Amino acid sequence: MKLYTRTGDTGETGLYGGERVRKDDLRVAAYGSVDEANAALGVAATLGATEQLQMLQADLFVVGGDLATPLGRDIPRIAPEATVRLELQIDALEAGLTPLRNFILPGGTPLAAALHLARTLVRRAERAVVSLCEAEPAQTNPETLRYLNRLSDLLFALARSVNQSAGQPDILWKRNLD
Template sequence: MKIYTKTGDEGTTGILGSKRLRKDDARIEAYGTVDELNAAIGVARAHALEATEDELAARIQDDLFTLGAALADPNPEGPFHNQINDEHIAALEKAIDDRVAELAPMRSFILPGGAPAAAQLHLTRTVCRRAERLVVHLANLADEHVPSPVLIYLNRLSDLLFVMARTVNHHAGVPDVPWISKK
């Protein structure tokens, strides 16, 4: 199988089904940013996460590939369109709750930073928020459909990435960096 097909040389790309879209289409922007998010998680994993965090990150990467396929499938009856569901969201919520239980309560806003893996998770969270904004934009366009669990998943995931960053710092013995207002 060749990597290059030359079918995108005119600025279009194929999506699930036989349809082609411009590469700057809102749908392509949305699932392209989800792909970037998946890659950012891969970078966080390359920073030698502890086994529990790495296992969770691997599961999230798998979920994000599924979520990207859902976004690449504009047909509400398509085979990938509804693959992200309430079970995926519940798993994220459990992971958040498990981690928050071992952390000290927040007393201020936290600046991104700390241990290298935590800093990467903070950066990954910002990519997740951008992906969420692009998916919300897509969902609000006429004649577009995005399953609500996809939106909820990305919202919960950004919260989880924040908590994972704090957990990584906690386990590394590196304090979170508090934001201190100059007022």
Template sequence: MKIYTKTGDQGITGLLGSGRVPKDDLRIEAYGTIDELNAVLGQVRADGLDPASNELAALLQDELFVLGSALADPDPAGRFHNAIADEHVRRLETAIDAIDAELAPLRVFILPGGSRAAAGLHLARTVCRRAERVVVSLARTPGASVPSAVLIYLNRLSDLLFVMARVVNQRAGVADIPWKGI
């Protein structure tokens, strides 16, 4: 089987189940942005993370693949549509709380950066926020079905990526960069 199928040469692509849509369809944009987020996390992992952060990032990559599948499945009764559930959100919240307990309280806004890994996690956070905006747009589209857990997951994930960036800096002995304000 060849990697190219030529089925998308006219700007149309398939969804899970049945149906084909233009490649600029909001659903495609949504799971494409999730794919981009997953790639950014892969880059951060390749650049090097401490073992605990790397393990968590690997789990997040797996879950993002599941989340992308949920978005690619427009049928509310479809096999993947409800693959992201409340338990995934709770796992993110538990991770946020555990990491936040390691950190000093944040008293100023910080700029993305510090160590290379933290900067990459901040980039992942911004891609996650964009993915969340696209998924919100999709969810507001008449007839589009987006599980509520997907929206909540993305909201929590951006928070997790923020605290991960901070803890990665801390574990590397690199200070966060405070915003000097105006």
């Protein structure tokens, strides 16, 4: 099987089930943004926390497939239990972190910086899913939005935890008044 099909050369792509849509369709933008976030998690996984990040990547494959497939088709969908799992991880991480009293700058160790970048890409995906949910509420699993919202929180907590474990303090934001 060839990697290229030429079927997208006119600016269209196929959804699961065969429907053809423009490549700038809200549904394509949503699952494309999830794919970007997944790739960023892959980069972060090369720096550490590999097993945990690969589990999140596997979840994002489900989220991407969920978003690529209008409701009504029998495919794996992201479920509330996945979001609860993220909440439990966030709670466990936050229990070991100093409470924040200031905004912090993304950065620190290479792994923490990569996690912050992945977090921002998850936020972009979340914004795309908001648009999709508004445009096609009866065709979009609302749990995708909740999952992505929680995932960005987890990546923030994980970045802080990675920095703390490395002895790297959070970089506090200081307003420049020049």
